[in-house]
Amino acid sequence: MGLTEDRERFREVGEERREDLSEFISHGDLGGSDPDRVRIPVKIVDLPQFEYDQREAGGVGQGQGGQPQPGQPVDPQPGDGDEEGDPGEEGGEHEYYEMDPAEFARELDEELGLDLEPKGKRVVEEVEGDFTDTARAGPRGTLDVDEFFKRGLKRHLATDFDEAYVREGLFVADADVDDVFAWARDQGVPVSRAWIADAAATLSEERGEPVASLDRWESFDALDEEIDREPATHRIRREGLDSVPFRREDERFRHPEVVEKRERNVVVVNVRDASGSMRETKRELVERVFTPMDWYLTGKYDAAEFRYVVHDAEAWEVDREEFFGIQSGGGTRISSAYELVAEILEEYPYSEWNRYVFAAGDSENAGSDTTESVIPLMESIDANLHAYVETQPGGAAPNARHADEVETAFGDADDVAVARVADPDDVTDAIYEILSTEAEGDGNAPAGEAAKGRTDGGDRR
Known part of the structure; x- marks a missing residue:
């Protein structure tokens, strides 16, 4: 590991491995901080470095007073070893790592395993969000076309029915328009009495005889045993749609959602x-x-x-x-x-x-x-x-x-x-x-x- 890598490592020690928060809170000096700035002591790590000695050495490898002879002790240089004097009273060197309260809260969460999630209360602003709300009125440019189509299609499916199936009811022996209408309603077919009456009149004109004489089925039960009603959705998938009966009440206009910022x-x-x-x-x-x-x-x-x-x-x-x-x-x-x-x-x-x-x-x-x-x-x-x-x-x-x-x-x-x-x-x-x-x-x-x-x-x- 070279000097550059050493320096990076020591920098990480100084910044990331600051004094344990629990130790600081329990025994450290809290007075050096203020409400907006928390100062936590960090031990100084001395980085290795080369220094140039400017003293006149007199020659390569030669100390003061000439070259010592074998067995002769080398005189200590000024500053080497302990000197006379009282023991030091100052503590070890340290600096401070400063963090704002938000970082302190994150560190304390990690240190103590806390998980406090504050809730917003006071509404400070209302802003427009996405166009997710709808209303019956609004500018034409905000018409929700998808919703408009869905509502028209839903009505079409609710009012559509298998006309051939209902028309077969007119061929039941002794059945009149009212009988066919009652049978259709029992079957859940959304047909009107007027439509059945028009269908009966059309059949009479085509056949040249009253509809009551067009017996094909002994009873409605016999008809149902032989004829299956085709759901409207099946017929639409097979034949498609020529048109959808839209109405004004189907219109929905998009409005932006009102978002409260708390x-x-x-x-x-x-x-x-x-x-x-x-x-x-x-x-x-x-x-x-x-x-x-x-x-x-x-x-x-x-x-x-x-x-x-x-x-x-x-x-x-x-x-x-x-x-x-x-x-x-x-x-x-x-x-x-x-x-x-x-x-x-x-x-x-x-x-x-x-x-x-x-x-x-x-x-x-x-x-x-x-x-x-x-x-x-x-x-x-x-x-x-x-x-x-x-x-x-x-x-x-x-x-x-x-x-x-x-x-x-x-x-x-x-x-x-x-x-x-x-x-x-x-x-x-x-x-x-x-x-x-x-x-x-x-x-x-x-x-x-x-x-x-x-x-x-x-x-x-």
Whole structure:
């Protein structure tokens, strides 16, 4: 392998074999990225190269101080080996591979085995599609000739009949026009009484005697035993068609199909407990779960909006920069956040927006707030997905009941997910638990509908 091939190989290593996404999400520096650009560390691979030493060597193969004698050690050159000084404090060299959220979403799909297919909701444009619709009126240039012919031919087949067969009915003993008409109708022959009367008159004129005296068959049953009626389709195949009786009501005019272009849009409301119990380690775990999901959904949807709510006993909206760092000293009432979420989502009708509500905290909540207030609020807020992420490093505290109570209330509903994160290694599992729940569901059944079985005693699914 030559130097050129080596260089290509090392370039592939740098671009394609970037740091594992799971490792980056769980332990990497997320702060170097922004909502529209994800920066993932890439280790630098030194490429082999030749360098020209400009020092005066004094001759071919001759070191400084003359040619050493056999057995004489060679003096080290400046810069060779270790030098005196403190151990280095800088990390290994690295650069960054930058990807947009769409590429990040594709990579995460592959990394975690996700398969989320967003649905378009809000109609942003109506355009004319193919000329597949038809109407009874329209410009002559849009007349659907094929449909026009088919309708005329269909009527012709429906009204055509074997005239010779019907005429034979006039030769049945003692049969008059009414008898022949009744027999023909019983046989499913689409003939009118007037046609039979005209045929009888024509036969009488040709034979010079009344039709009643033209006995050939003892009965209609005897006639049917000897004569088979020929279907119109057989006769048309044999003889062809001279004409098709078109009518104005057969006309159909082509119109373009109206196609609604729908935007795949989403609003995500991220909720975080900011009470005194949410120390730095817990807040960092929330950031490691929520930030990649924000990138992922930005990459999956045509348009994405994010709102951020923090709460202690009360709730208030903040911007993204404040969301992961803010901490208050108050208690915890999670329902206050969902009350604010409900107000925010009034700006995003569920018929037009995909909606996600992601909440996180350490599962500590005041009294019976979860069962009496939070769960009913979750049921009333229409969303593609509700999720709660419990962050409890070292295991759940005795009074951390919120996640368990939500899980008990909603069971295996396909629009509610509960995940638990005790350390960074749990982060990607939590992300998969949440996003795969949405991927498995139809994305349209609100949590309130899914949870009816909890109160009605039935199966919510």
